[in-house]
Amino acid sequence: MQKALILCKICSDGKNVFGDGVYTAAALSRLGVSTSAASRISAENGGFIRDFLQKNGVDDSLIIDNSNEEFKIFPEDYDAVFITGEFIFDSEYSFSFAKDLCKKCKMLEIPVVFDPGKFSARNNNEIIAEMAKCAEVFVPAADDAKELCGLSEPEKIADYYISLGVNKIVVTLGKAGAFYKSHVESGTAPTFRADKVVDLTGAGDAFDAGLISGVMEKIPLSEAVVRANACGCCAIQYEGFRFPALQELREYMLTHRFVVEGCKDY
16 A cells, blocks of 8 residues: 655644645545654644544554654655645744655655645745755645746746746646646646535645645656546535545546536536
8 A cells, every 4th residue: 555644734623623734634545545644733632633633544653742852754654745835834843854854755756745735925935946846746726826926827837836946836726627737748637527516625635635646656747637636526525524535536537527617616
């Protein structure tokens, strides 16, 4: 079984779990990937967080309750790493750790997927660009990328980051799908038609999980983005965070057609 590491920030109020990446970990586990989450958490609700991860099939052995404790992670243990913007901006240590891990992964040819998330203020562009250049795939949303680099067209956003040294980029476009570009391929992957649209909450997490699983399997970027779109479209048809299993995703992709204008009623 393939193994993935998720570097994320996890918080909880004792009733719910929050944070960029934690639901991506749950979605990736549903796709049959052995998934570990690494995060510094508050000891106050640590038990609730660990229980949530375990119930969703996510390894919690890399969760740290002590803010002074350092992560002990060996990149060679994983087939892919996912890093969130919320993790790198949590502390100077988190950024330094993520950057060093990313560089080690690059040397070991272990793919890193980096999603900056909501940390798209212009003054963060230099830090985010630095992380993006270390990663195998950079995954900004179009609106967030506009805040970062001042460009609004997906093609120009991709060209800008490729010119900085980014290897591959996927610009997410919501219901319009995603634009992808590498040194060998580029294009727009439309999303799939949904039978119903119930809740958009988990769409981004599901998209990232689908993309990561495709990257791990070393399929072409275009195919990984198609899978990511399908995964996101499956997620929006249910209340809350409900993600497809691998067989369910495969069947959905076989029985639903692309729709360039976006999901039905989405």
